[in-house]
Each structure stands twice: as structure tokens, then as C-alpha cells.
Amino acid sequence: MSKNTIIFSSSLGKKFVMSLTGLFLCSFLIVHLGGNIALFTSKDTFNEYTKFMTSNPLIRFMEIILVLGFLTHIVDAILLYIRNKNASNTKYIFDKKKSSISSRSMALTGSFILFFLIVHLRSFWYEYKFGEVIYSEDSNGNQIKDMYHIVTSSFESPMYSLFYVSAVILLGIHLNHGFQSAFLSLGLRHKKYTPFISLIGKLFSFSITLGFISFPIYFCLKNFNLW
Amino acid sequence: MNLKLKVWRQESSKHKGKIVEYKVHDISPDMSFLEMMDQLNQSLIEKGQDPVAFDHDCREGICGSCSMYINGQPHGPENMITTCQLHMRSFNDGETVYIEPWRASTFPIIKDLVVDRSAFDKIIQAGGYISVNTSGNSQDANAIPIPKENADSAFDAATCIGCGACVATCKNSSAMLFTAAKISHLSNLPQGQVESSSRVISMVNKMDELGFGNCTNTGDCAVQCPKGISLDNIAKMNREYLKASLKSEK
Amino acid sequence: MVDVIKSNIPEGELSKKWTNYKSSANLVNPSNRRNLDIIVVGSGLAGASAAASLGEMGYNVKCFCFQDSPRRAHSIAAQGGINAAKNYQNDGDSVGRLFYDTIKGGDYRSREANVYRLAEVSVNIIDQCVAQGVPFAREYGGLLDNRSFGGVQVQRTFYAKGQTGQQLLLGAYQALSRQISKGSVKMYNRHEMMDIVILDGKARGIVARNLLTGEISRHSSHAVILASGGYGNVFYLSTNAMGSNCSATWKAHKRGALFGNPCFVQIHPTCIPVSGEYQSKLTLMSESLRNDGRIWVPKKLEDAKRISLGEISPSDIIEENRDYYLERRYPSFGNLTPRDVASRAAKERCDAGFGVNLSGQAVFLDFKDSIKRYGKEVIESRYGNLFQMYEKITADNPYKIPMKIYPAIHYTMGGLWVDYDLQTNISGLFAAGEANFSDHGANRLGASALMQGLADGYFVLPYTVSNYLANDIQTGKISVESKEFSETEIKVKDRINYFLKNNGSKSVDYFHRKLGKIIWENCGMSRNKEDLNSAIEQLKTIKDDFWRNVKVTGRNNHLNQELEKAGRVADFIELGSLMCHDALNRNESCGGHFREEYQTEDGEALRNDETFSYVSAWKYNDENLSPKLFKENLIFKNIELKQRSYK
Numbered sequence A: 001m002s003k004n005t006i007i008f009s010s011s012l013g014k015k016f017v018m019s020l021t022g023l024f025l026c027s028f029l030i031v032h033l034g035g036n037i038a039l040f041t042s043k044d045t046f047n048e049y050t051k052f053m054t055s056n057p058l059i060r061f062m063e064i065i066l067v068l069g070f071l072t073h074i075v076d077a078i079l080l081y082i083r084n085k086n087a088s089n090t091k092y093i094f095d096k097k098k099s100s101i102s103s104r105s106m107a108l109t110g111s112f113i114l115f116f117l118i119v120h121l122r123s124f125w126y127e128y129k130f131g132e133v134i135y136s137e138d139s140n141g142n143q144i145k146d147m148y149h150i151v152t153s154s155f156e157s158p159m160y161s162l163f164y165v166s167a168v169i170l171l172g173i174h175l176n177h178g179f180q181s182a183f184l185s186l187g188l189r190h191k192k193y194t195p196f197i198s199l200i201g202k203l204f205s206f207s208i209t210l211g212f213i214s215f216p217i218y219f220c221l222k223n224f225n226l227w
Numbered sequence B: 001m002n003l004k005l006k007v008w009r010q011e012s013s014k015h016k017g018k019i020v021e022y023k024v025h026d027i028s029p030d031m032s033f034l035e036m037m038d039q040l041n042q043s044l045i046e047k048g049q050d051p052v053a054f055d056h057d058c059r060e061g062i063c064g065s066c067s068m069y070i071n072g073q074p075h076g077p078e079n080m081i082t083t084c085q086l087h088m089r090s091f092n093d094g095e096t097v098y099i100e101p102w103r104a105s106t107f108p109i110i111k112d113l114v115v116d117r118s119a120f121d122k123i124i125q126a127g128g129y130i131s132v133n134t135s136g137n138s139q140d141a142n143a144i145p146i147p148k149e150n151a152d153s154a155f156d157a158a159t160c161i162g163c164g165a166c167v168a169t170c171k172n173s174s175a176m177l178f179t180a181a182k183i184s185h186l187s188n189l190p191q192g193q194v195e196s197s198s199r200v201i202s203m204v205n206k207m208d209e210l211g212f213g214n215c216t217n218t219g220d221c222a223v224q225c226p227k228g229i230s231l232d233n234i235a236k237m238n239r240e241y242l243k244a245s246l247k248s249e250k
Numbered sequence C: 001m002v003d004v005i006k007s008n009i010p011e012g013e014l015s016k017k018w019t020n021y022k023s024s025a026n027l028v029n030p031s032n033r034r035n036l037d038i039i040v041v042g043s044g045l046a047g048a049s050a051a052a053s054l055g056e057m058g059y060n061v062k063c064f065c066f067q068d069s070p071r072r073a074h075s076i077a078a079q080g081g082i083n084a085a086k087n088y089q090n091d092g093d094s095v096g097r098l099f100y101d102t103i104k105g106g107d108y109r110s111r112e113a114n115v116y117r118l119a120e121v122s123v124n125i126i127d128q129c130v131a132q133g134v135p136f137a138r139e140y141g142g143l144l145d146n147r148s149f150g151g152v153q154v155q156r157t158f159y160a161k162g163q164t165g166q167q168l169l170l171g172a173y174q175a176l177s178r179q180i181s182k183g184s185v186k187m188y189n190r191h192e193m194m195d196i197v198i199l200d201g202k203a204r205g206i207v208a209r210n211l212l213t214g215e216i217s218r219h220s221s222h223a224v225i226l227a228s229g230g231y232g233n234v235f236y237l238s239t240n241a242m243g244s245n246c247s248a249t250w251k252a253h254k255r256g257a258l259f260g261n262p263c264f265v266q267i268h269p270t271c272i273p274v275s276g277e278y279q280s281k282l283t284l285m286s287e288s289l290r291n292d293g294r295i296w297v298p299k300k301l302e303d304a305k306r307i308s309l310g311e312i313s314p315s316d317i318i319e320e321n322r323d324y325y326l327e328r329r330y331p332s333f334g335n336l337t338p339r340d341v342a343s344r345a346a347k348e349r350c351d352a353g354f355g356v357n358l359s360g361q362a363v364f365l366d367f368k369d370s371i372k373r374y375g376k377e378v379i380e381s382r383y384g385n386l387f388q389m390y391e392k393i394t395a396d397n398p399y400k401i402p403m404k405i406y407p408a409i410h411y412t413m414g415g416l417w418v419d420y421d422l423q424t425n426i427s428g429l430f431a432a433g434e435a436n437f438s439d440h441g442a443n444r445l446g447a448s449a450l451m452q453g454l455a456d457g458y459f460v461l462p463y464t465v466s467n468y469l470a471n472d473i474q475t476g477k478i479s480v481e482s483k484e485f486s487e488t489e490i491k492v493k494d495r496i497n498y499f500l501k502n503n504g505s506k507s508v509d510y511f512h513r514k515l516g517k518i519i520w521e522n523c524g525m526s527r528n529k530e531d532l533n534s535a536i537e538q539l540k541t542i543k544d545d546f547w548r549n550v551k552v553t554g555r556n557n558h559l560n561q562e563l564e565k566a567g568r569v570a571d572f573i574e575l576g577s578l579m580c581h582d583a584l585n586r587n588e589s590c591g592g593h594f595r596e597e598y599q600t601e602d603g604e605a606l607r608n609d610e611t612f613s614y615v616s617a618w619k620y621n622d623e624n625l626s627p628k629l630f631k632e633n634l635i636f637k638n639i640e641l642k643q644r645s646y647k
């Protein structure tokens, strides 16, 4: 087997890819969350930020990488899932696993994230690009697409917010196992540092979850004048 | 004490299996689990029925033969022991006990609770050794001092008994812990380092080829391993593999 | 009149014999080796090492074991360690001293030349194993550590915590796996050897049964090596694995191979006592524990009684009221006296009523003083897994309360008689490891069985088998279609059918337990003429009852564990009787064989070198006749026979 195929076709090779793409997606989440904070500042800042993100060539390039990252992560996830189902084709009548639920439901949480991703892209990215968008004026008086409006109006719907919140919680569960698992997959495990990595993983998944759910909650409550 | 047993019975790999219920009486808490099974079998033989087949040999937790999935866990409810070391004092009077074979497509059922684990031998044959001939005048044993910590880690990994509990409990039926234990044992020793790259690649390929699942790091294996083989070994194997596949010129 | 047999010991000075042998033995040219087939029965230390080494040399090897993997052979269970005359500790060890200790430990009933060779190659074993990656215990400086074992005054035992046998076997298993992957060894797991095939007086193959399908297959070869382990399970309760059996060697015996010293069996002093009728096997607590544990019983009968009833705890007994009987009787060796001596001393105390459990068959092994001296951590690092194992079985914590131990059958020194080449009296039939009788005389020293198994397989058989096969290079492939193969196969099938058709009423285990009880009581730790005679009679009845009333459920063509057991127990019953005959013949006490009629005033074994300095090698006679005795006289040229004393 050649060097290149080993890395991609073997089970361990797939794991490396899984963990690298996973960690890459984690870094994307940080950037994404950071950007979203702009929602809390002002409509203009957020819209300008959106404009910058959709027009800067470097960011556009990163977007392609991101899509590839997602696709690889997803394709590998599906391949591994099929392999694992084939390997364990009969179930126990009585089974009692000791591992964490989050570790055992990666495919489930992942699939839900994928579903969410599609809906998410449809309601924000697609709307922004191809939908009938309201324009607003930026600080320089230019007309720019009002992303702020798209986002806040979506969150005004309790159903949508609820969906968003649950998806983010599932993402948190995905990350709760995923973050530290990625280090193990890469062979990074150490008596002294591993507990530290686990802690960071917990903090990370917790903050990402809190961070992302703060937007729908805030705007939804605000809509009902509860905030 | 008296117990209700729900035992998996299956004629052969070709037949369909099912749970059959048996009652056993007057079980002493000092009995081992397998002695309880012996008692059940004696009563079945007396009735002219086929006794429950199960693998066992040393009955002291070292040969790795015994393999029962008891009440949802491989080797039963206690940690760090094999089925044969489990004693009836771990159960309560009147309890229902489920007894199933290891389940994994790579471990086909032979009969009742007996499964075929020869895939493990094949993984070792793929490179789980140091290529040294029997010469009788190899280097003096003390010629290469080995740091105690390395020797100890090698030993800890080498205590794997090849029972297969790790595969049995893994939701993906992955053989990572077993394979990693051997790789880690050998690569912790200077003697084993020479072949470490080719070893890890061929053992992992063999593991894949045989159809074992892929690790998703749930960690059930290490919790259930009767010898306490730790996930550190899996990390080490991942490292060795990454190193080897990047270095490989083929 | 008894016939005298020869052991083919090479001429020359003791220390040169093996070197001379190696340099003058016949060799087989590498290109001829692949045309020569060798069958190895057994994948324990002896079998796996032999199969791997012969495979490596280029012979065509077939290896058989009844477990599902060669790695599960019972050698895996050995705990304590393996001896070698490395003298790494600089405490005066040498090949000569190991030789001397082994002969003395064996109570002067072993063959000088074999034992010397064993001591000589012991050093190579450690080198070989380290090269294979066996993770022996090491000191902080990175060099190999040693411990001491019963019966010797130097530290020469190499170990890997309490799992030495496991690590050594995995080393051999890995070497074997390497040959399997190269195609030079073909492994037959879950196959039982059912009989041996003799053609023109030579061992030329075996008939085996696939334990999963019941299929009977014929395998031919130019030489057959039996490395099928010991026969301790004749006692039913033993430290052997449940599947350990004598069938392979017994079949060879019935085909004419002599059986050496069957009554020499070893009772190990430190096993976990029997807890009830349901008991299926006994668990050994490694002898190494005697390095740091002190053995005692209460001095007062009433204390013993109250402890066994659970009214008081052992820690309530003050020092003055404890009888450290080994230290008292054998001050220079103390708790480290050889196994036979320590076992009998325990039996003596328990027979006198000082036993400390309900059955009255247990003594204490106490770590209190060592824990005080070294701290719990040190003791834990030395024996952690043994303590854990003990606690799992008994639910007592040995760090707090002393262990309870009692002797149990553990090893069988007797086995197929072999000459210097490890060849039986049948040409081309070799026996190695515990299956042969060699090296340990009437008592084996701790950590010497692993050494012997590996010495036989790695370093002796490769030379001696080649020496034998050198005359066979013209023979060509041996056909399995001959009359002898067919007849053997028919015989094997007939026996299986007999069992399955015999609609008896008693299970195989019923007979095995009964057999075990008779042997333990009459041919165990101490024996006498009357009991032995009665045992022989009882065994006749049992044999009769077995063949008439044994019940075997199931069919032949699938996994049938009852059928497997039935065949093995049938052979054990016959072997049991041979043991009693041998014990009866040996009118002396030596090593593990203690005849009550022959003891000194203070109860020590009384050897009789004048009359019994021989190996008894028994030839199978017809079903109903007594076995026939042959003698191999033991000649001691390099060692002075002494009364064994550990005082």
C-alpha cells in the first residue's frame, strides 16, 4: 500500500483525517462565534462584518477549505460508520456500556449537526446570497445587505430558536467527546497533560454551546419583551 | 442462593440462537461463576440434555479462554477480572443473570458461548513479534540496559491475555486495544524498535482486513479489560502509525 | 527379572558432553530440511519453542494444540520465575552450582548428564528471551533483576512480576507466529491428538480430531515430538488448567513408549485451600511469596480451633503462641525449604489438628513482618497481582489478614522416559517439557520447569531431532494411506462411537472426581503399601464402572466438550493405576514420593540409594496385566550422594 493510500484508506488513517478536520472545524467555530458577537454590538457593525466576510478574497478562499473540511469530515464519518456497523452486526440482548453517552452518539449528534447545517445555510447563507434581502445603509452611506435583519428576524420565531438551541447543544455534546478524542486519535496522550486537555475540551464545548445559544435566546426573548 | 439464568444457546454458526432460561439452586457465594455453570451443566447432563458449551482452561485469569458477557458486561460486573475469577458473592439471591457470548462479526459463534477468536492470532502473525532466530548465542541479556520505566510499560502492555473482551464490549467491535497492547509492548523495548514501523503498518492493515471496526475512542475497552490495559497504548499505536506512514517511502 | 535400559549419554567429561555432542551430531543440509516433516503436539513453552526453532531451521512443521490459540497453553499460568546460572547478582552462582542444586533438589534421582546440559543452556535461554522482547523485571539501573526461590541459596530466578510463564510463553508464541506467517509451521488449533502411528517401529505420524467439527484426520511425519504437558489432573483438583491431560503421552505409552517415574509428582505447598465440594480447580500462590511471607499455625490446639470457627482472628494470637514450624524445623532454609519438605510439614501440622480453617486443612502465610520492614508499597510492587488474585478468590485482604494456604498437586516429574536425546524408546518419538520425565528427579525446584521446557525446545531438540532425521533424508513423503494409519483411525473412531452410544447414567466429572479422591488420598503427599494396594483395586472397579456407565451427551460432529473429557478421563484412570504400581515398587522415600514405612525418627524422608538409585520405566502390558518394569540405573560420578538436609 502506498504512503498516500495508507493515510486515507486505513482505519487509523481515517481517524487522523477525522481528528484533523474535527479540530479544524473547532477553530472555525471560534471564529464564527467571535464574529457573531457583533450581533450584540450594533446592526451596522454586524452587517459590515458580514460584508467583509463575504467579500474578502482570503476569507473566500478559507470558505472553500472549510467546505472541504466539512465534506471530508462527513464523508469519513459515513465510511467509518458503515465499517463499524458491519463489524458489530449483532446486538446483545442485555448490554451495559460504561462509556459516556456523548462518545457513543457521535454519529447521531453529527447527523443532527449536518441536518442543522443544511437548514442553517438555507436560512442565512442562501437567503443572504440569493434571497430577497432588505438593504440598509452602512456608516459610509453605502447600501449593504441587512444580514442583521435576517438573523434577528429568524430568532424571533420561538420554534426556530428552539431548533437552533437544541442543535447547538448537540454540537456541544459532539465536542464534549470530540475535542479530547481528537488528541487521542493523533496519539497525543500523556499522563500529565491529558487531564488538562480534557478540561480544556470540557470548557471549550461548554463555552461554544453557551456562546451560540445566547443569540437565539437573547433575540427571541427580546422579541417578546422579556429581556 | 438461587438464581435465574438467561443463557444464549446456539447449535452452531449456521443455526439461529436464542435465550433459554434455567434455574440453579443452592449456589454458594464462594463458588466461582464457572463452577456455577458446571453445576448447571451437570444437571443438564443428568436430564440427558446438551450442556452449555463455554471456553475455559486455566480458571485463574491468565489464559484468556473464558469469555462470557454477563449482565451486559464482558467478564461480568466486577472490574479487572476474567469470567473465571468472578465469584458468586457478586450476585444476589433471586437475581436474574444474562449470559451471552462475545458478539462481533469477526468473532463468529461456534456454539452457545464459544466464539472463534482466531482473528487475534492472525493479527499477531502479521508482525507482533521480534524477528530473531534461536541461536543460543544472541547478545548477553544485560548488554543493553533498559530503563525500568520502559521495561515496566512494556510489561504492563504485554499482560494482555487476548481474551477479546475489548472487542466484545466495543460498540464498533474494534480490536484497537488488543493490537495496541502488542505494538506498545514491543516498541517500548530497544529490541523491538528495529521493526517498529513495518510492524505497526502490517498489524493495523491486518486488523482492518479482518473486518474489525474502527476506534471512536469511547474507552469501553479499557474499562472492561481484565488486565487494565490502558488507552495510553492506543495513543502510542496512533503515534507509531502516524510516524511510520509518514516515514514510509513506499 | 527386570531389564535395564540405556540412556545414550555421550562419553567424556560431564562439562564437555553437550559441546562434544553438538560438534559431532549428524546434521541435515538446509535444502533437505524442507522435505522432512515434523509433528509437534503441544504449544506450551516446550512445544512452541520447539516448533518455532525447527520451523526456523527449515523443517516442515505441524503443531497441534487443543486450545483455540497456541498462546493459551498452560505454561501461561506459571507465576514465579525461571532459573538461569547467570550470576548477575555475583552471589557465587555458576553452571556447576545450578547443576548441583537441581540434582540435590531432585533427591538424587535424576540423570547427571541431562541436568548438567540444562544448567549449561539456562544462560542462553535468558539471552534468547530478552532478544525476543520478554519484559523481565529490571532494576533502576536498567539491568535484570533476580529473586530467590525455594531450595537454593543464591538469587538466580528471573521473573516478570507474577506472570513469568505468561511472558515467556508469549515470547515463544510470537516466535511461533513468525514461523506460521512464513509458512514453515502450520498450526492446528482446537485439534486433539488421538493416537500415534507407528510404522516399522518408528513414530511416523498421528491421528487427530478437529474439536469443532469432529473430523478425524491423519498426519504423517518423519518425527513426532510430544510436548503435551503434565498429568497433574489425574488428581482432579490441581493447579493445572482444566484441559491439561495425559492422553497424548498415554497413547504413546500404550503403543510401547516407556513411562518414567510416574509416582514422582510434586505437591506445591502454597495453594489456596479447597472451599467446598463444588471446587473445580485449585489456585497456586507463587512460591516467591515465601521470600517475604512467614508460615505458621497456632501453638495451642484450642487457638487453632477457635480461629477455624471464626471466633478469633489470627492477629489475636501473640508471637509466643505462633508456631513458625518451618523456621523451627529447618533453621537454615526456613520458609524457603523445597516444596516437598514444606508441603509435608504443613500436612503434619494439619494432621495433628492445628489446621486453621473449617476443614482443618490450611496454614497461615503471613506478610505482617515484611510489610512492617519494607512498607506496603514494596510488598505491593513485588506481589500486587498475587494478592489481588487471592482477594478475588477468598474475599480476604492479605495485606491485613494472613493468607490461608494448603498444599496441592502442581507438577508431575514423571513422564515419558527419554534418553539423552529426549527420544523415547520408540525411534522418532521425542518428548519435551513436562511431558517427559527428565531432569527433575523426584522433586522439581521452583522456577526450573520453565527453564527445562525452553531448554528442550529452543536448544536441545533442534540438535537431537536433526541428528535423528539425518538418516531420513532419503525416505521421502510418508503416505497416510498405509494399513497402520487406517487401523489407528478406526480404533480412534470406535472409541468415540462407544462413548456416544454408551447410554450410561453418570457424568464424566463424576468419575474424574472419584478418581482424584482416590489418588489424592492414597498416592498423594504420603503413601503406604496397604493404601496403594487398595487404590489399585478401587481403580479397577472405577475403570469398570466408567466403561459401563459413563454418559456422554451430544454428537461427534460438533463441539462436544463432554466427549473430549471422556477420552481424557479414561486415560487418567489407567495412568492413576500405573502411578500406584510405581509408588508401590519404590520402597523408599525420596523427593515428592514419601512412603510412610521409610522415614527417619523425626519424620524426614529416608532414601535408599543402594537399591533404588534408578529410574523406573514402565512398559504397558495388556489391559488386565500389571505393567512391566525396566530400570535405568543412575550413576553419579560428579556428585556425592548425601542425605538431603535443609536444617
Ligand SMILES: Cc1cc2nc3c(=O)[nH]c(=O)nc-3n(C[C@H](O)[C@H](O)[C@H](O)COP(=O)(O)OP(=O)(O)OC[C@H]3O[C@@H](n4cnc5c(N)ncnc54)[C@H](O)[C@@H]3O)c2cc1C
Pocket (backbone or CB within 6 Å): C041, C042, C043, C044, C045, C046, C047, C064, C065, C066, C067, C070, C072, C073, C074, C075, C076, C077, C078, C079, C080, C081, C082, C164, C165, C191, C192, C193, C194, C227, C228, C229, C230, C239, C240, C241, C244, C245, C247, C248, C284, C410, C411, C432, C433, C434, C435, C446, C447, C448, C449, C450, C451, C453
Ligand atoms: C499454576 C502453575 C504455576 C507454575 N509456576 C512455575 C514457575 O513459576 N516456574 C517454573 O519453572 N514452572 C512453573 N510451573 C510449571 C510449568 O509451568 C510447567 O511445567 C510448564 O509450563 C509445562 O510446559 P509444557 O510446554 O511442557 O506444557 P504445557 O504448557 O502444559 O502445554 C501443553 C500443550 O500440549 C497441548 N496438548 C496437550 N494434550 C494434547 C493433545 N492430546 N492433543 C493436542 N495437544 C495437546 C496443549 O494444547 C498445550 O498446548 C507452574 C505450573 C503451574 C500449573
Ligand code: HEM
Pocket (backbone or CB within 6 Å): A015, A018, A019, A020, A021, A022, A023, A025, A026, A029, A073, A074, A077, A078, A080, A106, A107, A108, A109, A110, A111, A113, A114, A117, A174, A175, A177, A178, A179, A181, A182, A183, A185, B215, B216, B217
Ligand atoms: C462544526 C461542526 C463539527 C465539529 C466542530 C466537529 C468536531 C469533531 C471532532 C473534534 C471529532 C473528534 C475526532 C476524533 O475523535 O478523532 C469529531 C468526530 C466525529 N464527527 Fe464531527 N464535527 C462537526 C460536524 C460533524 C458533522 C456534520 C458530522 C456528520 C456526519 C460529524 C460526525 C462525526 C463523527 C461520526 C465523529 C466520530 C468519528 C470518530 O470518533 O472516529 N461531525 N467531530
Ligand code: SF4
Pocket (backbone or CB within 6 Å): B159, B160, B161, B162, B163, B164, B165, B166, B167, B177, B178, B181, B221, B224, B225, B226, B227, B228, B229
Ligand atoms: S486488551 Fe484487555 S480486553 Fe483486550 S484482549 Fe487484551 S486483555 Fe482482553
Ligand code: FES
Pocket (backbone or CB within 6 Å): B055, B056, B057, B058, B059, B060, B061, B062, B063, B064, B065, B066, B082, B083, B084, B085
Ligand atoms: S479460564 Fe483462563 S482466563 Fe479464565
